[in-house]
Amino acid sequence: MPRLGSFNGFIPPYILSRIIDHGGEHQRSHALGTLSHVRSLLHNPGPPGVRQAPLGELERTDDERAQRSIYDAKQGMHLPGTLVRKEGQAAVGDIAVDEAYDYLGATFDFFWHVLGRNSIDNRGLPLVGTVHYGQQYQNAFWNGEQMVFGDGDGEIFNRFTIALDVIAHELVHGVTESEAGLVYVNQSGALNESVSDVFGVLVKQYSLKQTADQADWLIGEGLLTDKINGRALRSMAEPGTAYDDPLLGKDPQPGHMRDFIETREDNGGVHLNSGIPNRAFYLAATAIGGYAWEGVGRVWYDTLCDSRLTNDADFSAFARLTVLNASHRFGAEARETQAISDAWGGVGVYLT
Amino acid sequence: MKELPKLGPDALVRVSRQGGFAAISALARPREIDFSNCNEDERGRICSVLERCLPESTESVGRGDQRFYQVELRFKDKPDELTITIPEDRAPSELVRLWDKGDAKVP
Numbered sequence: 001m002p003r004l005g006s007f008n009g010f011i012p013p014y015i016l017s018r019i020i021d022h023g024g025e026h027q028r029s030h031a032l033g034t035l036s037h038v039r040s041l042l043h044n045p046g047p048p049g050v051r052q053a054p055l056g057e058l059e060r061t062d063d064e065r066a067q068r069s070i071y072d073a074k075q076g077m078h079l080p081g082t083l084v085r086k087e088g089q090a091a092v093g094d095i096a097v098d099e100a101y102d103y104l105g106a107t108f109d110f111f112w113h114v115l116g117r118n119s120i121d122n123r124g125l126p127l128v129g130t131v132h133y134g135q136q137y138q139n140a141f142w143n144g145e146q147m148v149f150g151d152g153d154g155e156i157f158n159r160f161t162i163a164l165d166v167i168a169h170e171l172v173h174g175v176t177e178s179e180a181g182l183v184y185v186n187q188s189g190a191l192n193e194s195v196s197d198v199f200g201v202l203v204k205q206y207s208l209k210q211t212a213d214q215a216d217w218l219i220g221e222g223l224l225t226d227k228i229n230g231r232a233l234r235s236m237a238e239p240g241t242a243y244d245d246p247l248l249g250k251d252p253q254p255g256h257m258r259d260f261i262e263t264r265e266d267n268g269g270v271h272l273n274s275g276i277p278n279r280a281f282y283l284a285a286t287a288i289g290g291y292a293w294e295g296v297g298r299v300w301y302d303t304l305c306d307s308r309l310t311n312d313a314d315f316s317a318f319a320r321l322t323v324l325n326a327s328h329r330f331g332a333e334a335r336e337t338q339a340i341s342d343a344w345g346g347v348g349v350y351l352t
Numbered sequence: 353m354k355e356l357p358k359l360g361p362d363a364l365v366r367v368s369r370q371g372g373f374a375a376i377s378a379l380a381r382p383r384e385i386d387f388s389n390c391n392e393d394e395r396g397r398i399c400s401v402l403e404r405c406l407p408e409s410t411e412s413v414g415r416g417d418q419r420f421y422q423v424e425l426r427f428k429d430k431p432d433e434l435t436i437t438i439p440e441d442r443a444p445s446e447l448v449r450l451w452d453k454g455d456a457k458v459p
Contacts, residue, residue, distance in 0.1 A: 077441070138379070139372040142416035157374060166373065173416040184415035192415070223374070233374055248378045264435070265368070265422075267414045271375035 064118065066108035067126040070100050073133040073148075080146060081130045096131040096161045100149060103167035104129055110168070110203045111175070114293050115301050120174035127171070131161060140166055142173035155227060156247070162222045164207060169200035169219070180309045187314040189270035194277040198300055201236060202293045212285040212292045218242065236282045239275030255279040257315070257348030276347050277315060284343035288336055295336050299326045319344040320351050356406065357434065359399055359425065363387040366424040367451045369440075371414040383451055388428075401446045408442040421447055 066087065072094070073081035084097050091098045104127045111117040119125045128146035137150025140160035147170040149160040160166055173196050176182055182192035197219050205215045219242075220233035230243025230251070239253035253275030254260055260276065263269045281300065285292035302325040303309060309321055322344070326337040344351060359365075368382035387395050405423060413420035414437075421443050425434040438447065449455050 138374060139417065139419055141373065141418045143418060144416065160373070169373065170417065177416070184412075189414075220374070233376075248376050252377060264424075265377065265380060266370050266375050270414070271371075 064112050066105050066119070067124065068101055068104050068108075069126060069128050070097050070104075071128070071130040072097065073130050075132055075135045075151075077134050079130055079133075079143070079148065080128055081133075094131075096149065096151065096159050099159075099161035100129040100131050100147075100167065103161065103164045104147070104171065106164060106207050107168040107171045107203050110199075110206045110293070114202075114206060115298070117175070117301075120171060121178045125174075129167075131159075140170050142170045142177075144174075144177070147171060147174075152223075152225075154225065156225060158223055158225055160223065163204075163220050165197075165200035165204040165218075166220055166223060168203035169196040172196040172199045175199070176304065179305050180313070181311040182309075182313065183311050184267055184270060186268035186270075187273065188312050189267050190273040191277055191313060191315065191318050193270045193274035194281070195300070195304055197234060197236060197274060197278050198281050198297070202297050205291070206293050209291075211290055212282075213289065215292070217282055234271075234275065234278070236275075236278040237286075239279055253278075255347060276349065277318065280319070280343045280347045280349065282343075283346045284336075284340045287339035287343065295330075296326075296340060299329060299336070299340060302329060315349045316351065319349045323351060356399060356402055357425070357432075359387060359395065359402075361388045361390075361395075362428040362430075363395075364426045364428065365398060365402070366422075366426075367447070368422050368424075369451060370420055370422050370437075371417065372419040373417040375417075381451070383454055385454070398450065401444065401450050402436070404444045405436055405438050405447055408438050408444065409436045410439065411437065413437045413439050421451065423447075 068085075068087045069083060070085040071079075071081035072084045073079065084094070085092050085101050091101075108119060108127060111119070119127065130146060130148045133148045133150050136153040138153055138157050140147070140149045142148075147167065149167070152158045152160060173192070176192055176195050182188045182195070184192055200219060201215070201217060205212075208215075217237040218232035218235055221231060223233055224230045224243060228243065228248060229245040230248070232242045234251070234253060235242045239255035240251050242251040242253070244250045252261070253272055255275050256279070257276060261269045261272045263272070266272060281296060284296040288295045299322050303318065303321045306321055306325060309318065323337060323341050326334070326340045330336040341351065364387065365385040366382055368380040370380055372379070385398065390398070402423060402425075419440040421438045421440065423436040423438070426432075
């Protein structure tokens, strides 16, 4: 539906100028390749688990094992594509297929073993992933039923299956839709994104058996090509420092409410302002120490599944619930509870 | 019934691609078109593209890192603005071409 409203200022086209000046037609043509629109994406039917027509022969299971199916879109945009690897089958030698299989499995294992959650919907929803989606497609997403990964353009992005936390991030979008259903706009949307980053990075840390102090807290490490001056797409420890490149510009993520970005871009800056709750999580995790998934990670999960968390929650509402859940899990005077409360204060999110 | 307002020479059109896991601002590549720089035929072709977008537009876009196109219409002497968002998988190819090339050819 079109929205009619007052004009409150226009985003300056500085980015366009940068691309024209530095990116050239090559970059633009690569992007165009990702955009041959085939109306094949399935419409989101609502929360996972209510789908009426399962993909292929997959069925639910109460078993604690993942039920993975990896499909190959063969550079097309029809979903799910051709089935290339099912649960239990050996590696096929296609790195994107095998990464998707392995990393979806690692994500499933994290949720099952650490949080006791059985897949996306906690009811054993089969995990469906499609790789080689589109031509030089520069994205990965969750479409309400499955995860989809592009190959990247080779200029800016490598393949989107390259990083465990990217795959976990997309799967967690399904978890969030099953639980809090955080509306994908403004602060609730930034929380939605942050939750995916938080559990994405926890899956990586769990896989590497890293403590909070040992972890790099980067999202999408390895995703940017060597031609781009950047470590990753986002830094939870230091939002705004992941990249600084002539083509992409500087990482704009804020890490404190004083730098909160009011914008009509990106659903109200959901991928920008997520830096604030991301840093709060990092601050709490490093203050507590040890494995982040054992302390603050559990509190975040409790909060995500807390029926008091409304789908339009703002940062303060989410923060208050994390403190309540920390108090419930660890005690009101516990250092975990205090660390989480302090962390929110450290990013300018207040609990009152 | 969705309808575009009348777009005369005072209209400004901005088309950008938004969202995605890698929602880097530079990749939005906003394209701005000042209708005062277009002749009547060019304006008509752009309007045809925008009208093709209306049935595909929805306010619920972007979730789960799905990309979408955002079309913003404003007017030089009026405060009103119209914003249309179209999921990537439903975006007419003419809109993609308009965003990418600034080309408003209509089949």
